[in-house]
Amino acid sequence: MTAQQPHNPVDKIVHHGLRLDHDADRGRYSLWHGSTFVGFLGYRLEDGVATIQHTIVNEEFGRRGYARALVTLVLDRFRNEGLKIIPSAAMSRITCAVIRSTTTWSLTLASTCPRPA
Numbered sequence: 001m002t003a004q005q006p007h008n009p010v011d012k013i014v015h016h017g018l019r020l021d022h023d024a025d026r027g028r029y030s031l032w033h034g035s036t037f038v039g040f041l042g043y044r045l046e047d048g049v050a051t052i053q054h055t056i057v058n059e060e061f062g063r064r065g066y067a068r069a070l071v072t073l074v075l076d077r078f079r080n081e082g083l084k085i086i087p088s089a090a091m092s093r094i095t096c097a098v099i100r101s102t103t104t105w106s107l108t109l110a111s112t113c114p115r116p117a
Helices: 066-080 092-100
Strands: 018-023 028-033 036-046 049-057 084-087
Touching: 018 066, 028 066, 036 066, 049 066, 066 092
Parallel strands: 049 084
Antiparallel strands: 018 028, 028 036, 036 049
């Protein structure tokens, strides 16, 4: 990876073999590494705005970038669908860090991200 930021944020994901499954009825995206379930992201969709409610990653995958990968993949899908994004209070740290890492998503925010302390 070069010091230059990739144009496509998904290019920043270091894990290979990831699969994202979508269950629109439950408002959930599930992340898989091969055949192993990694975790999920829950959201609520209303009037073209996706509110990201929570991200849960299995403990064995914690602190290794899988939550960031999950959020990155889902935000990329939301952006491609033209949705605006609101990170809930519980999700704002990870979601806003991912959003701040690229300018393309900052245009899709329906509310502002708090600045890091």
